[in-house]
Amino acid sequence: MVAAAQPAQGQGKRARTKAANRQAILEAARQVFARLGAEATTVxxxxxxxxxxxxxxxxxxxxxxxxxxxxxxEGVRRFRPRLASIRENASSLQAYLLEAYSAYFDFLNEENEEAIRHGAPHAAMIGVRVDTPEMQAVFEEIRTDLEQVAKSTGLSLADSGYLTAAAIGIAREVGDHMLLRRPVDTRGATEFATQLFLHGAGALASKNNS
Amino acid sequence: MVAAAQPAQGQGKRARTKAANRQAILEAARQVFARLGAEATTVxxxxxxxxxxxxxxxxxxxxxxxxxxxxxxEGVRRFRPRLASIRENASSLQAYLLEAYSAYFDFLNEENEEAIRHGAPHAAMIGVRVDTPEMQAVFEEIRTDLEQVAKSTGLSLADSGYLTAAAIGIAREVGDHMLLRRPVDTRGATEFATQLFLHGAGALASKNNS
Amino acid sequence: MVAAAQPAQGQGKRARTKAANRQAILEAARQVFARLGAEATTVxxxxxxxxxxxxxxxxxxxxxxxxxxxxxxEGVRRFRPRLASIRENASSLQAYLLEAYSAYFDFLNEENEEAIRHGAPHAAMIGVRVDTPEMQAVFEEIRTDLEQVAKSTGLSLADSGYLTAAAIGIAREVGDHMLLRRPVDTRGATEFATQLFLHGAGALASKNNS
Amino acid sequence: MVAAAQPAQGQGKRARTKAANRQAILEAARQVFARLGAEATTVxxxxxxxxxxxxxxxxxxxxxxxxxxxxxxEGVRRFRPRLASIRENASSLQAYLLEAYSAYFDFLNEENEEAIRHGAPHAAMIGVRVDTPEMQAVFEEIRTDLEQVAKSTGLSLADSGYLTAAAIGIAREVGDHMLLRRPVDTRGATEFATQLFLHGAGALASKNNS
DNA sequence: CATGAATGAGCATTCATTCAT
DNA sequence: GATGAATGAATGCTCATTCAT
Structure with a gap:
C-alpha cells in the first residue's frame, strides 16, 4: 500500500521533482503573462x-x-469537462447560453483573481484585458460548441457564423467590462449576456423601464 | 517662363519626396502592424x-x-466626420446603430482591401485580425458615441456600460468574420448586427424560420 | 577708394560670407567644446x-x-606674438616666468570668461577644466620657450626637462584652481607660481609666518 | 578520496573562470583606457x-x-594603505613629500610597465599620458592628504589650495616626463620633485652649478 | 538533469558624411 | 556654395539559446 503510494521511490522523487519543476515554470509563466502580457514576456x-x-x-x-x-x-483540459456536460445537458439554447456564459465569466474571474493575488504590480492593468493562453483556448472551445448548438436549432439558419461571432463578441467585451466593476458580478453579467443575445437590447430596456 | 516656374518644382520635388517618404513609412507600418501585430513589430x-x-x-x-x-x-481624422454626422442625425437608436455599424464595417473593409492591395505578403493572414492603430482609434470613438447615445435613451437604464460593451463586441467579432467571406458583404453584416443587438437571436431566427 | 574698400564687389560679398561662415563655425565650436568638452562634442x-x-x-x-x-x-596665432616678445625681452628667468605665467593665466581667464558669457549651461562646469584646443596649443608653445630659456641659463643644468615639466605642471594646476576662486586673481596666481617655482614652498611659508 | 574532493574543484573552476573573466575585462579596459582615453573607449x-x-x-x-x-x-584599494602609513609616519613636510612622490611615481611606473608588458599594441603611445582611472583615484587621495598635511603646518598659511595644486601639477607633469626616459628613474624624479617643491629651481640650480 | 556563464544575433538609436537639388 | 534629407556604419544593450561542468 505504502509502496503503491510512492511508486519506485528513487524514481518517484525524481518524477515528482520533474513534475514540480514543470509546474513551477507554468505557474510562473501564468503570472508573468498576466502581469506583462504574453507578448512582452521574456523567458x-x-x-x-x-x-x-x-x-x-x-x-x-x-x-x-x-x-x-x-x-x-491546461486551461482547456480544466475547462473541457464542464463545457462537455453543459453541451450535453442543454435542453434549450437559453439553457446552454446561461451555462456557457456563466462558465466563461467564472473562469475569467478566477484567472483575474489569481492575477491580482500574485503580484500584478502594474495596478493599472488589474482587471483589464485578461487574455491568457488558457482563456483563448477556452474561447475557441466555446466557439465550436456554440456553433454546433446553433447549428442544431432553427436559429442557426439565420447565420450560424455571425451568430456565433456575436455571442463570442458579447462574452469577450462584457466579460472585460465585468472585471472592472466591484464587486465582480459574474451572475449579473451572465444574465445580461444571455438576455441580450436572445432578445436584444429592446427586451432589456423594456424590462427596466416598466 | 517655364524655367522661371522651375524653382518651385525643385522645392516641390523635395517636399514631395519628404511627404512620400513619410507616407511610405506609414504605409509600411500599417502593413507590418497588421501582419505581426503592433506590439511585435520592430522599427x-x-x-x-x-x-x-x-x-x-x-x-x-x-x-x-x-x-x-x-x-x-490619420484613421480618426478620416473617420470622425462621418461619425459626427451620424451621431447628430440619428433619429433613433436603430438609425444610429445602422449607420454606425455600417460606417465601421465599411472602414474595416477599406482597410482590409488596402492591405490586400498593397503587398500583404503573408497571404495566410489576409482578412484576419485587422487590428491596426487606426481601427483601434475609430473603435474608441464609436464606444464614446454609443455610450452617449445609449445614455440618452431609455435603453441605457438597463446598463449602458454592458450595452456598449456588447455592441462593440458584436461589431468586433462579426466584423472579423465578415472579412473572411467572399464577397465581403458589409451591408449584410450591418443588418445582422443591428437586428441582433436590438431584437436578439430570436428575432433573427423567427425571420428565417417562417 | 570706395572700390578699393570693396574689392570686386560680387566676389567681395561672397568672400565676406565665406569668411563669416567659417568664423561662425569656429565660434560655435569654441563654445560647444567648452561646454561639452571637445571629446563629447559632435559635428x-x-x-x-x-x-x-x-x-x-x-x-x-x-x-x-x-x-x-x-x-x-588661431589660439597660437593670437598668442605667439606676446610670447615671442616676452622671450626676447626677458632679462632673467624670474622676469620670463612672471610674464609667461601672467600671459597664460590671463589667456586662461579670458577663455573662461567667454565660456561663461556664452551659454555654458552646465553650471557645474563653470571654471573647471578649461581645456580648449587653443589652450593646449599655447601650452606647447610655452613649453618650448621655457625649455629654451631654461637651457640658456645655469638653472637648466639641473634638468631642463623636469624643470620645464614642473613649470608647466604648476601652471596647469594652479591655473585651474585659480578659475575656481572669485574674483579670479590672475596677478596673485602669477606671483604664487613664480615664487614657488623659483624659491619653493619654504620661501612662501616664511613670508607668511613672519 | 581524491574523487571526493572533486566537487569543490568543479565549483572552483567555475569560480576561477568567473574571476578570470572579470580580470580579463578589467585588464583589457585598463589597456584600452590608456590607449584611447577613457572617454573615447567603447564597450x-x-x-x-x-x-x-x-x-x-x-x-x-x-x-x-x-x-x-x-x-x-582597485587602484585606491591597492594604494590607500601605503598612503595612510605615509601620512601617519611623516615627521616633516619633506618626509611626507618624499614618500608621497615616491609612492606616486612608483605606482605610475608599475602601471606603465604593466601596460607595456600586456600588449599595448600602439607602440607610439607607450609611456605617454597614462591617465587610467586608478591613477586619477590615487591622485585625488593624494590631493586630500596633501591638503591636510599642508594645513597642519605653517606652510599652509601661504595658500594651501595653490600649494596643493602646485604639488599635484609637479607630480603629474614630472611623472609623465619620467616615463619617457630609459631607464625609468623614480628615485631621481622623487628627489627632483621634492627639492623643487620645497626650495625652488634656485636650489636645484645652485646645487648643480657648484 | 540542473546549473548559470558564454554566446552572438538582433534591436533602437545616433552620428559623420554624402549628394541631389 | 548652401541646403538638408538620406545613408549606413557604429554603439550600447537585451535576450533566447547552448553547453561545459
Missing amino acids: RDIIRETDLAAGTFYNYFKSKEEVFEALAD | RDIIRETDLAAGTFYNYFKSKEEVFEALAD | RDIIRETDLAAGTFYNYFKSKEEVFEALAD | RDIIRETDLAAGTFYNYFKSKEEVFEALAD
Missing part, C-alpha cells in the same frame, strides 16, 4: 520568478511559445 | 518594408509609438 | 549652434578634428 | 581586446562607467 522573466536556472527552462519547453501552448492546453 | 521590420535606410526612419518619427499614433490620428 | 552640436546647414560644415572643415586644429592654430 | 573596444563575446561584458559590468569605477576602486 528570463519567467525563470526569474522561479528558483530554477536559466538553462533548466529548456529541459521542459523549447520556447516561450511552447509554454504558452502548454498553458492553453 | 527594422518597418523600414525593411521600405526602400529607405535605417536611420531615415528617425527623420520622420521618434519611435515606433509615434508611428502608431500617427496612424491612429 | 551636429556645432552646426546646431549656427544658422548653417549640416552639409555646409564640410565646405569648410573635413572633420571635427580639423576644427579643433583650426582653433588651436 | 566593444574593451571586449575586442578579450576573447569574450559582446554580451558577456554585461554579465560583469552594467556599463563602461562601472568598469571605470572598478578600476579606480
Whole structure:
C-alpha cells in the first residue's frame, strides 16, 4: 500500500521533482503573462520568478511559445469537462447560453483573481484585458460548441457564423467590462449576456423601464 | 517662363519626396502592424518594408509609438466626420446603430482591401485580425458615441456600460468574420448586427424560420 | 577708394560670407567644446549652434578634428606674438616666468570668461577644466620657450626637462584652481607660481609666518 | 578520496573562470583606457581586446562607467594603505613629500610597465599620458592628504589650495616626463620633485652649478 | 538533469558624411 | 556654395539559446 503510494521511490522523487519543476515554470509563466502580457514576456522573466536556472527552462519547453501552448492546453483540459456536460445537458439554447456564459465569466474571474493575488504590480492593468493562453483556448472551445448548438436549432439558419461571432463578441467585451466593476458580478453579467443575445437590447430596456 | 516656374518644382520635388517618404513609412507600418501585430513589430521590420535606410526612419518619427499614433490620428481624422454626422442625425437608436455599424464595417473593409492591395505578403493572414492603430482609434470613438447615445435613451437604464460593451463586441467579432467571406458583404453584416443587438437571436431566427 | 574698400564687389560679398561662415563655425565650436568638452562634442552640436546647414560644415572643415586644429592654430596665432616678445625681452628667468605665467593665466581667464558669457549651461562646469584646443596649443608653445630659456641659463643644468615639466605642471594646476576662486586673481596666481617655482614652498611659508 | 574532493574543484573552476573573466575585462579596459582615453573607449573596444563575446561584458559590468569605477576602486584599494602609513609616519613636510612622490611615481611606473608588458599594441603611445582611472583615484587621495598635511603646518598659511595644486601639477607633469626616459628613474624624479617643491629651481640650480 | 556563464544575433538609436537639388 | 534629407556604419544593450561542468 505504502509502496503503491510512492511508486519506485528513487524514481518517484525524481518524477515528482520533474513534475514540480514543470509546474513551477507554468505557474510562473501564468503570472508573468498576466502581469506583462504574453507578448512582452521574456523567458528570463519567467525563470526569474522561479528558483530554477536559466538553462533548466529548456529541459521542459523549447520556447516561450511552447509554454504558452502548454498553458492553453491546461486551461482547456480544466475547462473541457464542464463545457462537455453543459453541451450535453442543454435542453434549450437559453439553457446552454446561461451555462456557457456563466462558465466563461467564472473562469475569467478566477484567472483575474489569481492575477491580482500574485503580484500584478502594474495596478493599472488589474482587471483589464485578461487574455491568457488558457482563456483563448477556452474561447475557441466555446466557439465550436456554440456553433454546433446553433447549428442544431432553427436559429442557426439565420447565420450560424455571425451568430456565433456575436455571442463570442458579447462574452469577450462584457466579460472585460465585468472585471472592472466591484464587486465582480459574474451572475449579473451572465444574465445580461444571455438576455441580450436572445432578445436584444429592446427586451432589456423594456424590462427596466416598466 | 517655364524655367522661371522651375524653382518651385525643385522645392516641390523635395517636399514631395519628404511627404512620400513619410507616407511610405506609414504605409509600411500599417502593413507590418497588421501582419505581426503592433506590439511585435520592430522599427527594422518597418523600414525593411521600405526602400529607405535605417536611420531615415528617425527623420520622420521618434519611435515606433509615434508611428502608431500617427496612424491612429490619420484613421480618426478620416473617420470622425462621418461619425459626427451620424451621431447628430440619428433619429433613433436603430438609425444610429445602422449607420454606425455600417460606417465601421465599411472602414474595416477599406482597410482590409488596402492591405490586400498593397503587398500583404503573408497571404495566410489576409482578412484576419485587422487590428491596426487606426481601427483601434475609430473603435474608441464609436464606444464614446454609443455610450452617449445609449445614455440618452431609455435603453441605457438597463446598463449602458454592458450595452456598449456588447455592441462593440458584436461589431468586433462579426466584423472579423465578415472579412473572411467572399464577397465581403458589409451591408449584410450591418443588418445582422443591428437586428441582433436590438431584437436578439430570436428575432433573427423567427425571420428565417417562417 | 570706395572700390578699393570693396574689392570686386560680387566676389567681395561672397568672400565676406565665406569668411563669416567659417568664423561662425569656429565660434560655435569654441563654445560647444567648452561646454561639452571637445571629446563629447559632435559635428551636429556645432552646426546646431549656427544658422548653417549640416552639409555646409564640410565646405569648410573635413572633420571635427580639423576644427579643433583650426582653433588651436588661431589660439597660437593670437598668442605667439606676446610670447615671442616676452622671450626676447626677458632679462632673467624670474622676469620670463612672471610674464609667461601672467600671459597664460590671463589667456586662461579670458577663455573662461567667454565660456561663461556664452551659454555654458552646465553650471557645474563653470571654471573647471578649461581645456580648449587653443589652450593646449599655447601650452606647447610655452613649453618650448621655457625649455629654451631654461637651457640658456645655469638653472637648466639641473634638468631642463623636469624643470620645464614642473613649470608647466604648476601652471596647469594652479591655473585651474585659480578659475575656481572669485574674483579670479590672475596677478596673485602669477606671483604664487613664480615664487614657488623659483624659491619653493619654504620661501612662501616664511613670508607668511613672519 | 581524491574523487571526493572533486566537487569543490568543479565549483572552483567555475569560480576561477568567473574571476578570470572579470580580470580579463578589467585588464583589457585598463589597456584600452590608456590607449584611447577613457572617454573615447567603447564597450566593444574593451571586449575586442578579450576573447569574450559582446554580451558577456554585461554579465560583469552594467556599463563602461562601472568598469571605470572598478578600476579606480582597485587602484585606491591597492594604494590607500601605503598612503595612510605615509601620512601617519611623516615627521616633516619633506618626509611626507618624499614618500608621497615616491609612492606616486612608483605606482605610475608599475602601471606603465604593466601596460607595456600586456600588449599595448600602439607602440607610439607607450609611456605617454597614462591617465587610467586608478591613477586619477590615487591622485585625488593624494590631493586630500596633501591638503591636510599642508594645513597642519605653517606652510599652509601661504595658500594651501595653490600649494596643493602646485604639488599635484609637479607630480603629474614630472611623472609623465619620467616615463619617457630609459631607464625609468623614480628615485631621481622623487628627489627632483621634492627639492623643487620645497626650495625652488634656485636650489636645484645652485646645487648643480657648484 | 540542473546549473548559470558564454554566446552572438538582433534591436533602437545616433552620428559623420554624402549628394541631389 | 548652401541646403538638408538620406545613408549606413557604429554603439550600447537585451535576450533566447547552448553547453561545459
